[in-house]
Amino acid sequence: MTETAGRLLSLLSLLQLPREWPGSELARRLEVSPRTIRRDVDRLRELGYPVEASMGAEGGYRLVAGTAMPPLLLDDEEAVAIAVGLRTAARQAVAGIEEASVRAMAKLEQVLPSRLRRRVGALGAATLPVVLGADGVTVDPEHLTVLAWAIANRERLRFRYSAADGARSSRHVEPLHLVPSGRRWYLVAFDPEREDWRFFRVDRMTAPTATGARFAPRALPADDPAAYLREHMLGRASTYAVVATVHLPARDVRARFPGVEVEEVDERTCRVSGLDDTLEYLAFHLLQLGCEFEVHEPAELVAHLRGLHDRIGRAVGPG
Amino acid sequence: MTETAGRLLSLLSLLQLPREWPGSELARRLEVSPRTIRRDVDRLRELGYPVEASMGAEGGYRLVAGTAMPPLLLDDEEAVAIAVGLRTAARQAVAGIEEASVRAMAKLEQVLPSRLRRRVGALGAATLPVVLGADGVTVDPEHLTVLAWAIANRERLRFRYSAADGARSSRHVEPLHLVPSGRRWYLVAFDPEREDWRFFRVDRMTAPTATGARFAPRALPADDPAAYLREHMLGRASTYAVVATVHLPARDVRARFPGVEVEEVDERTCRVSGLDDTLEYLAFHLLQLGCEFEVHEPAELVAHLRGLHDRIGRAVGPG
DNA sequence: GGCAATGCGGACAGTTTCCGCCCTCGATTC
């Protein structure tokens, strides 16, 4: 049986390559008779993976899109590519699929052979700073998978934390949720030492590790962790609210400046407003539009842009 | 058998979740006896997928990293997350794994159910402009998968092309290689109408489609397609060579400005040099370092920075 | 220390399934 099941997996793996396979060649490769191949193909179809066949000479089998995802059979490099892709996506907290990214990452990391893990680590480090608006602090994808594991497994979590005011502490908490917020990730956890719920910014954690000790999850005093987080953050987060006029059609701005509200003023002008916690991010995004603009708020952003202005002036010297 | 093989896949799927499963629960879920579960676990191990078991109460099975990648069983959202992650990675042409990214993308897109494909498309469009240094022209990941398919399947390819000088043409070529170069992708193909080899920038293609017509691949007049491309591009590419002094330790610059040479001047200063074909990319990366710098070459970059300088000046008004 | 939960694995018997070998048929390409 192990033989039959293994053969089915190999068959799936072959059929996932972007080409067509004549039954005779599959039979040669898998060392069974062509009749068995036909039966295997039937089995795959029965399992819900649509194998399409073209008749006639030059014909062959290939796997096509069906209603369910078939198991992905990846070679080493593809696995590394996927891991790296997920890391960049998680680091940018791509809107709408943050949790899924982390879940997929956790799933992949759980089974990723160590030799590949090393390659992912090396590549991940090398490609980190391509992200726009990096203020030097980006979340470590490794941390996210550790947290996801601890949450799913209800294991206590130990880490060191640098609070916003710079105070460092050692924590030992019961993790409950991982919440993306803008470009940040927050851990919602119960801190038994302080006997209360706490929020931790993942990029401020150092060396989080699941301790293996199980705990019975407590009920969060709110239905929606994200709402609870927002409520808690309100007022204490150092976020900047930007309001600016941009001389570019609203359609273009929406396409190129994600996460902000865009309001049309006229065909060639619009007004953007939005929130972020770093001035760099806002400034670069406005500049990146490549058009004229005016910043109305906040004063800090104006000051930041003046700083940039002066810095560029010093960099290129007098005109 | 279909049943046994299907059960093994379900088992793999369960074991890939980040938790432990007692055999009794697996037996309940898969509707077989615990003895069969033990045998299934053995089968998985025999296939090379290491299932670890913890003894004692609170024990259970889980899949751990082995020497080979097990088939990944993804739910809808995870599949979407992976597709989106690969797209961002491919768009940025993350160094060293470009081809693997495209291969994995092609594999995934081939079997991605259409309802998920739509979600990926929507998300991909929304997240496009986060990339730094976008000059508005980024490669469409969809194109890459079409090209990869055509190359692997030796099918002729039809597309419309806008050359660097703006001339538009309709092409019908025999694709041979997909070569990443910097942040660009190039297709190496034989053009039967012109009876010679041609290079096409993927982001300048419109609506590439594989025609289904097969061809016998010709030998490229060079061993390495990448080298052949470089040779061909030499002199005709509009690339800018930057030389700048940056007032930041060389170590920091290397970590935050990928793809350029960094040479230490003293502990707080270094000199960077590199190539790129857009001024925006170079300018933003220099600014993003957040430190003082001087640009020595090229004159175009200095001019571009002056433009930025003036634009910021107009944006924030007189100090 | 005992109990309960967990995993491990041998033996057996009945049933099912698989596999290779025949065969015919339909579709497609050259």
Next chain:
DNA sequence: GAATCGAGGGCGGAAACTGTCCGCATTGCC
């Protein structure tokens, strides 16, 4: 029309699977 491919029915022997026994080891909790 010939060659090549997929689809699928039937047959018989061999192999595999499954459930039910059984006793064993390990771990955590009371």
